[in-house]
Amino acid sequence: MRDVPIVLDKDLKRIAYLENAFNVKVTEQINGDYAFSMNLPRNDPKWQYIQYGNYVEIKGQYFMINYFDEERDEENKLIGTIEGKHIYFELLGEYWEEDREEFNFIPATTPQVVLNMLISGTRFTIERVDEFSVSDIRLERGDIHHNILKVIEVWCGELKRDNFNISLLHNIGQDNGIQFRYKKNIKTIKKITDGRDVVTRLYVYGKDGLTFESITGQKYIDSQYIGNYSRPKIGEVKFDDIDDPQKLLDEAQKYLAKVEVPKVSYDVNVVELSKLTGYEYEKFNLGDIITIIDEELGIDVKAEILEYTYYPFEPQRSSVVLGNFIPKLTDYFVSFQKTQNIVETAFNSETKKLSTKWLEGIIDTHNNELQAGLGTVVANDQGLLILDNKDNPTKAIALVGGMLAIANQKDANGNWIWRTFGTGDGFTADVINTGQLNTSLVRVISEENNLYIDSTGLYVTDENNNIRVRLGQYIQGKYGLEIKDATGQRTILDQDGILQTWQDSIVDNLDSSHPMQLKFYLPPETLSVRKCRLNISLESFRAYEKGAAAFGGWGVTSGPSSKSTSGAYSDILNPSWVDATSYNNDPSIGGTTGNGTITNTSGSHDHSYTFHGHNHLVKINGASVYTEYGQVNATITVTSDGDHTHTIPAHMHLIPDHTHNIEHTHQISIGSHSHDILYGIYTATKPTNVSVKLDGTVIVSDINTDQTDIDIPVNSNGWHTIEISSTTLGRINASLFIQAFMSV
Incomplete structure (x- = not known):
């Protein structure tokens, strides 16, 4: 199997190996989040498999694809980001429907029984549950995951998640003697001490307002560390299912032990030496107890790995959070519940207006501080000056000439620096510290009146009062930033693009x-x-341009060609003496001869005459011979007897119509030359x-x-x-x- 992230379809069948994925990161917290994230080039052909409903397998663990986005980075590269939760969080979508008391309140039970009840009908299995004491639990109608958190809250176990297998253990890790030591495997280390939620006086209430006052004489218990602070740090907890005072006191003491000291954690970037050959014994996991040593910071403590962030294919980038407490998702719900109670107390649920009783409570608090002598008032002819401390004041309020002025610091000469003013025209301040500001009741505007905030969002307008920028829900179902052009009508940027x-x-x-x-x-x-x-x-x-350059060379022309003559040709020539023998081989000479005599003294001899297709009247040795045109290549032979004379009378040759065919070529030599180009x-x-x-x-x-x-x-x-x-x-x-x- 290739060691890369793998995409699975809805049936958990492998459909794509993501060889080009990078920044692959997995983060797991004890009883908290368990998630992954990674990047993939947007033009990777495997991107088509990044879809809702599919899964990603990383090192054998299944993660849902819950979120992905696409962006162009600073180097003009298209990058996709994929994020998702471990498959365990499918239980957020599994529903516990019961709301009847007889089903939801389960007395004297164990986590094994409750967990098996909760996951019944799902595709999950309870693999292992350590032995815990018997206790009561009250479930609630809602998703399975949050009811599992109630199990963890009651029995204080640690959740182990391995795909569809769930275990509840006292500790999911071990103490194998592993050390995180500076200059060995620690790259960076940060110690965090958080005392914001410390409680040294805890008020405790049970079912129907039950207290343990009958046992201790008080409704609260104090921490052994209450003397470490100038005033008690007060908190409250409710156990709605406990109706026994002694049991309520026992649970209160357990709870106080968790909140009476500051939370200390260590954020450490480490090198995972276990990935190197020969260092396998250095391997650590979530929940393990680690010894942290940094001589220069004076740190030498044991702490549990509460959060483990690892890069499966880049072990040098791993980081862990170690501490003396286990953060639970239930902590966030408790914090939210406290905030919700404050809001419900402060606002009237029917009128949605601020409750004056709540304001009166704040006023009473300040009245108590005044009555306790916290501060002093100086009056003279100019007005009133109220100080927080008579001997060494750090805050002051002045009432002078119809104006209220507030200061919290002095200049080098000891004069108050007034920063906030209130008059009949309103308040002016450079800093306003506030909690939730309900903009449905107010409209915040700028001095130039081109920026305002109301219940629907933030707006920027131009000189024509056209809305040019809007931040919030700009139309139904559309959220984010919307920018308009100069007309205020055309969108040039919104959540879509x-x-x-x-x-x-x-x-x-x-x-x-x-x-x-x-x-x-x-x-x-x-x-x-x-x-x-x-x-x-x-x-x-x-x-x-026009014209082109040329160079010398040879040119050849070729036939055939023809020439035609028309009509017969005849001519009478002056006679001449001709030896007939001189024409034996070519009697077709154009023209005529006649009226001549040739005397031959060579004795007896033969005369031969060959005719080539024309008419002659010839006398040979006195004998007349007439040849016709049709006699071609005909030969007449006459033998003479001794010396004699040839007489050729005047005669005419006739040339009929005919055509001359001429086969020929002409070879022409052209010397090197060029033509100038005409530009234009x-x-x-x-x-x-x-x-x-x-x-x-x-x-x-x-x-x-x-x-x-x-x-x-x-x-x-x-x-x-x-x-x-x-x-x-x-x-x-x-x-x-x-x-x-x-x-x-």
């Missing part, structure tokens, strides 16, 4: 085949888009019939003029594309304005 704006622009050429695109992104934190407007200007196509701004046509698409869907079309406010109906996060096209070559200047409400 903050209003942000940004703009993207693009300028480019386009035509029917090459649209321009503007891409924009809405992050996951976008809650809503208030405005998404597109502005476009239709401009002429633009280029910035060269424009052409403007866009026409412009259309705008969002993610492939047409928003508007047939635009032929500039547009300043095209609404882009985007309603989802992520990447989006605006495509602008034109039927003609042109240029578009586009700007996109976005105003969105973002989570914070």
